[in-house]
Amino acid sequence: MENFKYIDYNKxxxxxxxNKSFVAELMGIYLVETKKELEILSERIKxxxxxEVAETAHKMKGQSTVVGAFRAYxxxxxxxxxxxxxxxxxxFESQLSEVITLVKESCLECEVIxxxx
Amino acid sequence: MKCILVDDDPVVRKLLxxxxxxxxxxxxxxxxxxxxxAHKFITNNELDLVFLDVEMPGMSGMExxxxxxxxxxxxxxxxxxxxxxxxxxYNVTDFIVKPITKERVDLAINKAHEINSSVTVYKKNRSFIxxxxxxxxxxxxxxxxxxxxxxxxxxxxxxxxxxxxxVLSTMKSMQAKLPDSFVRIHRSFIxxxxxxxxxxxxxVVLGEKLLPISKRYKEGFMKELELLx
Numbered sequence: 314m315e316n317f318k319y320i321d322y323n324k325x326x327x328x329x330x331x332n333k334s335f336v337a338e339l340m341g342i343y344l345v346e347t348k349k350e351l352e353i354l355s356e357r358i359k360x361x362x363x364x365e366v367a368e369t370a371h372k373m374k375g376q377s378t379v380v381g382a383f384r385a386y387x388x389x390x391x392x393x394x395x396x397x398x399x400x401x402x403x404x405f406e407s408q409l410s411e412v413i414t415l416v417k418e419s420c421l422e423c424e425v426i427x428x429x430x
Numbered sequence: 431m432k433c434i435l436v437d438d439d440p441v442v443r444k445l446l447x448x449x450x451x452x453x454x455x456x457x458x459x460x461x462x463x464x465x466x467x468a469h470k471f472i473t474n475n476e477l478d479l480v481f482l483d484v485e486m487p488g489m490s491g492m493e494x495x496x497x498x499x500x501x502x503x504x505x506x507x508x509x510x511x512x513x514x515x516x517x518x519x520y521n522v523t524d525f526i527v528k529p530i531t532k533e534r535v536d537l538a539i540n541k542a543h544e545i546n547s548s549v550t551v552y553k554k555n556r557s558f559i560x561x562x563x564x565x566x567x568x569x570x571x572x573x574x575x576x577x578x579x580x581x582x583x584x585x586x587x588x589x590x591x592x593x594x595x596x597v598l599s600t601m602k603s604m605q606a607k608l609p610d611s612f613v614r615i616h617r618s619f620i621x622x623x624x625x626x627x628x629x630x631x632x633x634v635v636l637g638e639k640l641l642p643i644s645k646r647y648k649e650g651f652m653k654e655l656e657l658l659x
Contacts, residue, residue, distance in 0.1 A: 328531045329448055339448075343441050371485055375509045376441045378529035386529075390509075 319419040321381035322426060337430040340423035343380045347373070347420055351413070358409065366409075367396040373416070382419040388412035431539075431546060433479035434460040436468040436494070437507065438486040442530070446481060446507065449535045456539055465489025472498055479523075479542050484508045495520045502606035503545060505538045519617055521580070521600040548598045549607050556609065561587065561597045568595055577636055578604060578612070578620040590625075590637075613654050616644040623655065 316322070322336070329335050350373050357365045374389030388408045395405040433456050437443050443461050451458050459477060462468040464486050472480070482504055484491040492513075495504055506517050509528040517525050523545060524538035550560040558571045570587060578601075579586045585599040597604075605614055611623050615634060619641050628635040632643045643651060 324529075328529070329445070330452060330532060332448075335448055339441065339444055342444055346439070346441050371509065372439060375439050375528055378509065379441045379445045381529075383529075386509075 317422045317426075319382055319384070319415060320422045320426070321383055322422075325379075325381040333430040337427045340380055340427050343376060344420055344423050344427075346376060347416060350376070351416060354413070361402070363396045363402070367393045370396070377416075377419070380419065380423060382415070385412055385415045385419060388415065431456050431478040431542065432459050432476070433457065433481060434462060434468065434471065434477060435481045436462045436465065436486070436491070437481075437483035438463050439483070442483070442507075442528070446530055446535075449530060449532050450481065450539070452532065453536055453539050455543060465491065465494040469494055469497055472501055477501070478546060479503045479505065479539075481505050481507055484510065484513045492516065492520060495522070502603040503542050503600065504602070505542065521602045521617070523600055523603070545599050545603050549604060551607050559607065561595060563595050563597060570595060572609070572612075572622065573624065575612075575622055576625055577622075577639060577641060580618040610654070613651055615647050615651050616642055617646070629657075 325336055326333065350369055354366065354369045354373070357369060370389040370393040374386050374393065377383070377385040377389060388411055391408050392405050392412065433450065435443055435446050435450065435458060437446065440463070443463070447458055447461060450456055456479065460471055462471065466489055468480070469489065480501055480503070482491045482494065484506060485508070491506060503523040504520070505524045505526060506513065506522050507526045507528065507530060511527045514525045523542050526534050526538055548562045552558060552560060557573070558569055560567050560569055570589070574589050574591065576588045576590045579588060580601045581596065583598060584596050585601060585604050587595045587597065589595070601614070601617070601620060605612065605620055608620070612620050613623055614620050621634065621636060621641065625636040626634055627637060632648065634641050634643055
């Protein structure tokens with residue numbers, strides 16, 4: 314079984330009954346959607362539209378679970394909850410920065426998986 | 431059972447479709463990315479089950495449930511566990527917290543099957559239904575039903591005779607199997623119009639039984655009786 318740093322590949326494989334080509338297909342869709350959402354997220358952060366940032370975080374956390382990016386899921390959950398409970402930007406700034414890096418790394422791993430399988 | 435999937439995220443829909451389709455007891459007949467599209471399909475087609483996200487642009491999952499009279503069963507699939515408590519008010523069959531796993535989806539589908547088979551309408555003579563009370567299948571004449579009450583995962587069918595039959599079901603699933611002459615007046619009560627003696631303010635009188643009409647169901651109830659234009 315493969316070990317990746319940002320994606321729990323084995324768990325994803327298990328959730329779909331071991332179907333590697335399906336997982337590769339799933340990751341293909343994730344890559345397309347995540348690219349779009351990352352652009353939207355960056356725009357919303359620039360505009361400091363935190364309500365919309367929370368919306369995007371909610372969407373991306375769901376997507377993260379599909380590809381086994383569980384650390385990203387935790388961070389998006391933290392960010393969404395922080396914004397909804399009225400916390401200031403400096404209280405979730407580091408998590409936002411970390412999750413964006415994580416998602417990009419996850420995408421790279423998804424590309425490796427797609428290339429292999 | 432025929433089902434549809436409703437989620438604004440294409441990645442989630444893809445995974446859910448695969449997992450649900452792998453369960454041969456259910457057929458996925460459609461996928462929708464928002465409540466409005468799903469609503470249009472559901473009002474024009476027959477189906478048994480909806481897998482439904484909560485947070486979607488436009489109509490939310492809960493708002494969609496509210497608009498649907500005849501969808502028997504709903505399984506909510508959400509990234510937020512705190513919606514589970516709220517979903518109780520909507521009589522959903524099950525609540526799955528993401529990440530979605532095959533094991534969890536299969537469990538939810540099994541529950542839906544159990545509920546689906548607990549009440550059967552005899553199509554050749556719609557004056558009675560068959561219900562599973564434990565291992566016994568009982569025949570209940572619709573005219574014998576006094577009122578129906580939610581009891582957690584079960585529904586209690588209270589008969590005019592004073593007897594009670596308890597069935598594994600949701601109120602939504604029960605109502606979908608009864609004729610239009612059975613009306614929902616409260617999250618916890620369905621009543622046959624035939625048994626109504628009086629309606630006073632927010633109370634309905636059925637013989638010696640007084641039942642509350644909730645704000646949420648009052649308008650629909652009064653319209654159903656044609657007391658509200």
